[in-house]
Amino acid sequence: MIPFTTRSGETFTETLNPWIARARSVGYDGFIIDVSNMEKPAPISRMLQDTADAFDGFKIFTRKTIILQERQSIKERLANIRDKSGVNFICIRSSNADVLNFAAKDSRIDIIRLETPTEIQAFSEGIASLASQEGKFIELPFAPLFKTRGAGRSKFIREANKVLEITLHKHVRLLFSSDASHLTDVKNAWQRVIALNIVLGASRQVARDIFLKHPFQLLERNSRENVMNVASASSEPNGEDE
Amino acid sequence: MVIDAKQLSQFIWRQYNGLFGEIKSGKAGFWITDYDERTQEGTIRCAHVVLDELVAALTLLIAIDDVPVAIDTIKTSGIMDKLPKQD
Numbered sequence: 631m632i633p634f635t636t637r638s639g640e641t642f643t644e645t646l647n648p649w650i651a652r653a654r655s656v657g658y659d660g661f662i663i664d665v666s667n668m669e670k671p672a673p674i675s676r677m678l679q680d681t682a683d684a685f686d687g688f689k690i691f692t693r694k695t696i697i698l699q700e701r702q703s704i705k706e707r708l709a710n711i712r713d714k715s716g717v718n719f720i721c722i723r724s725s726n727a728d729v730l731n732f733a734a735k736d737s738r739i740d741i742i743r744l745e746t747p748t749e750i751q752a753f754s755e756g757i758a759s760l761a762s763q764e765g766k767f768i769e770l771p772f773a774p775l776f777k778t779r780g781a782g783r784s785k786f787i788r789e790a791n792k793v794l795e796i797t798l799h800k801h802v803r804l805l806f807s808s809d810a811s812h813l814t815d816v817k818n819a820w821q822r823v824i825a826l827n828i829v830l831g832a833s834r835q836v837a838r839d840i841f842l843k844h845p846f847q848l849l850e851r852n853s854r855e856n857v858m859n860v861a862s863a864s865s866e867p868n869g870e871d872e
Numbered sequence: 873m874v875i876d877a878k879q880l881s882q883f884i885w886r887q888y889n890g891l892f893g894e895i896k897s898g899k900a901g902f903w904i905t906d907y908d909e910r911t912q913e914g915t916i917r918c919a920h921v922v923l924d925e926l927v928a929a930l931t932l933l934i935a936i937d938d939v940p941v942a943i944d945t946i947k948t949s950g951i952m953d954k955l956p957k958q959d
């Protein structure tokens with residue numbers, strides 16, 4: 631996942647081209663860009679569809695991350711979120727266990743992201759169990775492993791280990807987002823598998839699932855939901871014909 | 873940014889040391905056998921038991937003198953002579 635911003639004076643494709651070139655050079659066929667910091671992300675999705683030919687088969691998906699702290703505001707923030715935002719994936723962040731519980735059950739949400747220590751502390755086995763039943767994904771950032779040093783990194787490793795243990799125990803799918811803010815932050819999957827295996831102590835198979843299998847399952851889930859939405863829309867009676 | 877093999881080696885060693893500590897880095901015994909400053913491609917030789925640790929350290933190295941860098945592992949081999957012949 632890449633947080634997306636366009637620099638002034640650059641076209642949409644000019645901004646994306648270096649990222650695509652870098653991603654291709656390390657073996658990726660696509661990536662997800664986070665459009666949370668854009669006021670109206672829906673046009674981005676349309677622009678991506680319009681300019682898809684320019685990327686020569688490279689797949690680009692969009693996502694929006696919502697930060698929620700209060701249980702009461704969930705329904706309001708999530709109302710029609712898919713139509714309003716026009717993104718492929720909806721991700722939620724919260725340090726409130728009630729909100730995470732709700733998110734684990736809500737079908738509009740694809741990913742529960744745990745970024746800060748308080749968010750990780752709010753995550754529990756119960757939430758993981760619910761997320762597993764509903765086919766949700768739990769996401770941790772990969773960046774703290776190389777962007778922090780010393781005690782900060784040790785602390786993140788300890789917290790990530792806690793999440794890893796819970797997700798393995800409850801069979802919930804875990805993702806590690808690259809959070810790439812610079813081209814050099816895009817690393818190849820094989821290197822990331824080894825880094826996770828060595829630094830977090832995850833088995834090679836688990837690390838491979840996290841970086842290779844689970845992202846594909848996320849895309850499959852998205853395409854399946856789209857097909858279901860189209861099917862349910864086409865099965866609705868058309869009032870004008872009656 | 874142009875960097876020579878000796879400087880690069882020092883940065884990698886510092887990264888490995890920071891990640892795995894002095895005892896492990898003392899046993900790692902890696903060195904850069906060749907490095908082309910123009911293409912920025914090179915070969916690092918290491919003990920086979922520390923291969924994964926070295927790859928992890930290279931993956932987590934993101935800056936040299938505050939300049940963002942990425943070290944991509946292209947190939948690994950148990951026999952140095954076989955390395956250039958791999959596809």
